[in-house]
Ligand SMILES: NC(=O)C1=CN([C@@H]2O[C@H](COP(=O)(O)OP(=O)(O)OC[C@H]3O[C@@H](n4cnc5c(N)ncnc54)[C@H](O)[C@@H]3O)[C@@H](O)[C@H]2O)C=CC1
């Protein structure tokens with residue numbers, strides 16, 4: 001799937017590769033330039049490193065199990081590599097290689113200076129006790145650490161399917177207690193860790209927040225949205241169905257609501273809820289947190305058959321569970337006008353072609369769900385800077401603002417001859433008083449999502465891609481990686 005999308009974008013770029021390099025490589029003739037271009041394209045297309053681990057873990061009942069784990073490094077044009085760790089029985093070598101490639105394109109598309117990685121452990125976490133999960137995570141991490149596969153400057157894992165801040169804390173602690181003992185940047189070995197251990201406020205919600213803001217950015221572009229029949233610009237009043245109510249799905253739901261949309265459906269692996277008047281998202285999140293499942297929630301009607309909810313009428317469908325959910329065999333049943341990909345790879349290439357021909361707008365994963373890695377980048381910077389965002393600025397900014405108001409009051413008194421006591425508005429005063437790292441993270445994330453969204457729309461226009469934002473995102477990503485490799489040179493030794 002990832003290879004197909006890559007080659008489709010390379011085809012769209014076509015002669016632009018030569019146009020980009022003609023000036024720089026004017027001494028090379030056409031043949032030599034083409035040789036260089038095709039070498040760089042091949043370098044991007046390959047996944048040069050993947051490790052497959054097998055290690056024993058003693059379970060609570062005294063038996064040993066041989067656990068399989070993987071970690072893949074895709075494009076090393078920038079380091080460290082970056083990508084999540086998932087726990088899933090579906091994980092295998094090909095899957096982590098594909099997901100690592102997707103991470104390279106995601107980071108490049110969204111101007112995050114990392115290469116792409118992904119890892120996984122082939123287990124169903126529901127089948128293990130907390131103690132067993134900790135032992136598996138620590139052993140997997142230690143194997144990667146001692147082989148120099150992960151590290152703050154090498155490759156920095158984060159949460160993905162079935163992993164969370166608790167798992168990241170175990171990975172970090174394993175490093176801190178072993179080879180990371182002398183590494184002053186040791187907390188930067190993972191992102192998505194608990195706040196008390198150096199995590200960043202806003203990472204847990206970042207992917208979902210990014211999905212909602214990405215959809216808003218695209219929907220606000222009236223000229224672009226005109227291409228989709230029956231879709232009005234803007235987010236207000238849009239109806240949304242979400243598949244998967246985990247980290248990405250639940251926080252997407254929260255932010256779509258904040259932006260004025262209405263969540264009419266939520267589909268989980270064992271139950272679905274539907275209410276055309278809007279579901280109570282906060283209540284559902286509370287229920288899910290308390291019961292570790294949505295099943296049993298009494299605040300809305302169950303939808304039957306539960307796995308068909310994604311085919312219901314809505315403006316925006318958010319697949320936020322696993323890959324290959326929408327495929328050739330079911331794509332023609334989709335009635336949504338827009339699909340915002342919270343999950344990685346939820347649409348197969350054959351389904352993608354079908355949906356494009358039906359003028360269903362797809363906001364692609366490498367843009368839509370990049371909020372997570374964007375804020376992971378902020379967390380990594382916080383780790384290597386050893387200071388939280390705002391700690392060195394907030395006090396200074398507060399004093400500056402106070403002085404600004406005093407200065408304005410003095411000037412007004414001089415000009416008008418009488419004292420006028422100008423004060424910050426109550427919302428401005430509250431913002432100054434309560435400013436936190438979360439505000440900096442949230443504003444920076446929203447700004448980044450807006451900027452990249454506009455870049456994608458511009459690329460779609462430049463390369464005459466119509467509404468095909470996936471190819472536009474891959475084109476942007478490939479061109480950025482291409483230029484980085486070209487500038488770095490091809491002859492390492
Ligand atoms: N966590 C993150 O920061 C990021 C995650 N992603 C992607 O988003 C997707 C979801 O990841 P997370 O939310 O982190 O995982 P998660 O494990 O927190 O949540 C996944 C949810 O989907 C549900 N689910 C699984 N199979 C399902 C099915 N067939 N139908 C309906 N629901 C199903 C699970 O029960 C669970 O509630 C994955 O594709 C992941 O790679 C992408 C970017 C960042």
Ligand SMILES: O=C(O)CCC(=O)C(=O)O
Nearest residue numbers: 083084158160372373376
């Ligand atoms: O936050 C990160 O570093 C990576 C998140 C991830 O695995 C993804 O975007 O698919």
